[in-house]
Amino acid sequence: MPLLTRRAFLSTAAVAAQTRRKQPPNFVFIMADDMGVFDLGCYGQKLIRTPNIDRLASEGMRFTDCYSGATVCAPSRSVLMTGQHTGHTTVRWNASVRTGGRVALKADDLTIAQVLKGPEWRDAFDDTRGYATAIFGKWGLGEPDTTGLPNDHGFDEWYGFLNQQHAHSHYPKYLWRNKTRETIHGNLNDQRREYASDLFCREALHFIDRHRYDPFFLYFTPTVPHAKFEAPELGGYAKENWPDDAKNYAAMVTRMDSYVGRIMAKLKECGLDDNTLVFFTSDNGGTFEYKPFGTMGPLRDRKGAAYEGGTRVPMIARWNGKIKAGSVSDFPWTFYDVLPTLADLADVRGIPNNVDGISVAPTLFGKTQDPNRPLYWESFGGKEGFHQSVRRGRWKAVRHGLDGPLELYDLTADAGEARNVAAANADVVKKIEAYLAGCRTDAVEYPVARRRR
Numbered sequence: 001m002p003l004l005t006r007r008a009f010l011s012t013a014a015v016a017a018q019t020r021r022k023q024p025p026n027f028v029f030i031m032a033d034d035m036g037v038f039d040l041g042c043y044g045q046k047l048i049r050t051p052n053i054d055r056l057a058s059e060g061m062r063f064t065d066c067y068s069g070a071t072v073c074a075p076s077r078s079v080l081m082t083g084q085h086t087g088h089t090t091v092r093w094n095a096s097v098r099t100g101g102r103v104a105l106k107a108d109d110l111t112i113a114q115v116l117k118g119p120e121w122r123d124a125f126d127d128t129r130g131y132a133t134a135i136f137g138k139w140g141l142g143e144p145d146t147t148g149l150p151n152d153h154g155f156d157e158w159y160g161f162l163n164q165q166h167a168h169s170h171y172p173k174y175l176w177r178n179k180t181r182e183t184i185h186g187n188l189n190d191q192r193r194e195y196a197s198d199l200f201c202r203e204a205l206h207f208i209d210r211h212r213y214d215p216f217f218l219y220f221t222p223t224v225p226h227a228k229f230e231a232p233e234l235g236g237y238a239k240e241n242w243p244d245d246a247k248n249y250a251a252m253v254t255r256m257d258s259y260v261g262r263i264m265a266k267l268k269e270c271g272l273d274d275n276t277l278v279f280f281t282s283d284n285g286g287t288f289e290y291k292p293f294g295t296m297g298p299l300r301d302r303k304g305a306a307y308e309g310g311t312r313v314p315m316i317a318r319w320n321g322k323i324k325a326g327s328v329s330d331f332p333w334t335f336y337d338v339l340p341t342l343a344d345l346a347d348v349r350g351i352p353n354n355v356d357g358i359s360v361a362p363t364l365f366g367k368t369q370d371p372n373r374p375l376y377w378e379s380f381g382g383k384e385g386f387h388q389s390v391r392r393g394r395w396k397a398v399r400h401g402l403d404g405p406l407e408l409y410d411l412t413a414d415a416g417e418a419r420n421v422a423a424a425n426a427d428v429v430k431k432i433e434a435y436l437a438g439c440r441t442d443a444v445e446y447p448v449a450r451r452r453r
């Protein structure tokens with residue numbers, strides 16, 4: 001990686017000192033799958049009920065301008081885990097552009113879980129720091145017998161789907177428990193008795209119970225409300241005059257909400273309410289199409305796209321007594337900031353120097369950070385082919401192909417990215433083009449064709 005594209009981690013010592021205590025904080029990172037920003041009551045949803053997530057927002061900080069790591073699943077998770085954007089992280093699309101096969105994290109890719117274990121663990125596999133780590137749900141960053149397995153990337157405990165196609169069924173016949181393939185007997189012979197996301201929630205509650213005296217990092221990533229649209233029960237939605245998919249989708253969102261309620265109740269029951277930072281988000285932009293729900297709000301396009309609909313996600317951060325209850329922030333940040341943020345709050349030193357993100361802890365505690373820091377995404381395939389997006393302050397830039405013309409949108413005046421104002425803002429275009437020139441490296445699995453000039 002060229003030296004210029006590396007960004008050294010700047011420790012915000014003051015913030016770390018402020019939060020330092022005998023026991024570092026616990027982190028619970030809850031991530032829905034394909035949920036849209038506007039599916040949640042706290043973002044204006046009227047038809048789908050999400051009381052627990054709404055309460056989380058009223059007790060914490062809600063972000064209006066937060067972004068996933070990528071426009072689709074696997075790369076977004078790679079960005080989240082490595083703290084590198086899609087121009088640097090190992091998994092940049094759901095499949096290799098070269099072979100069509102799955103791409104796994106490399107053995108030397110360091111994840112949040114490894115970072116929280118501390119340098120001692122990385123160097124000597126000596127678990128001296130004591131952060132207990134778990135992921136329950138969807139991984140997407142390595143198949144069996146590859147270098148990309150959760151247990152080889154800092155997670156003590158893992159239960160769920162390795163493969164994203166496998167995750168399309170909510171009643172799987174097996175799931176992975178660490179490196180063992182575990183049969184789900186209740187789903188054999190066409191039975192549908194074990195809903196995968198319910199199992200993940202059960203594991204999450206059990207994990208919190210067992211680790212109430214350890215600092216822990218729980219990455220809870222159920223597969224709702226991703227297609228296919230099937231919920232174990234429709235509840236109050238059964239009587240609605242909606243298409244079946246819409247009833248099931250709403251029930252899946254509300255089921256996700258119930259998991260949040262159960263996790264919050266468990267944290268309280270274990271006396272961890274004051275020392276646990278809980279995040280809620282979604283892994284990429286929404287995708288469900290039923291007009292009355294308004295899943296995409298005013299945003300242009302949806303999951304997979306370069307425009308705001310591809311990457312804008314809900315984000316809530318709640319930490320009782322630390323983060324101001326009921327606050328709202330429009331600070332633009334994204335998944336590659338999560339690793340440096342958690343490392344900062346846990347007071348972990350020596351995070352990888354190839355991390356692209358910054359700690360957003362100051363924002364969480366009500367301080368102001370530079371809103372003009374550029375944020376970067378790249379995507380491959382789909383109807384748009386290779387494309388790049390940049391958010392910089394009020395501006396959003398989109399480019400199709402490495403040497404395509406830059407489209408520019410002013411999000412403050414045009415949330416739906418309908419009017420390309422590049423021609424009238426040559427200075428902004430120039431700045432963003434200069435940023436784009438040095439912000440990424442090529443990757444063997446994701447070749448990008450350059451047009452002949």
Ligand SMILES: [Ca+2]
Binds near residue numbers: 033034073226283
């Ligand atoms: Ca997804």
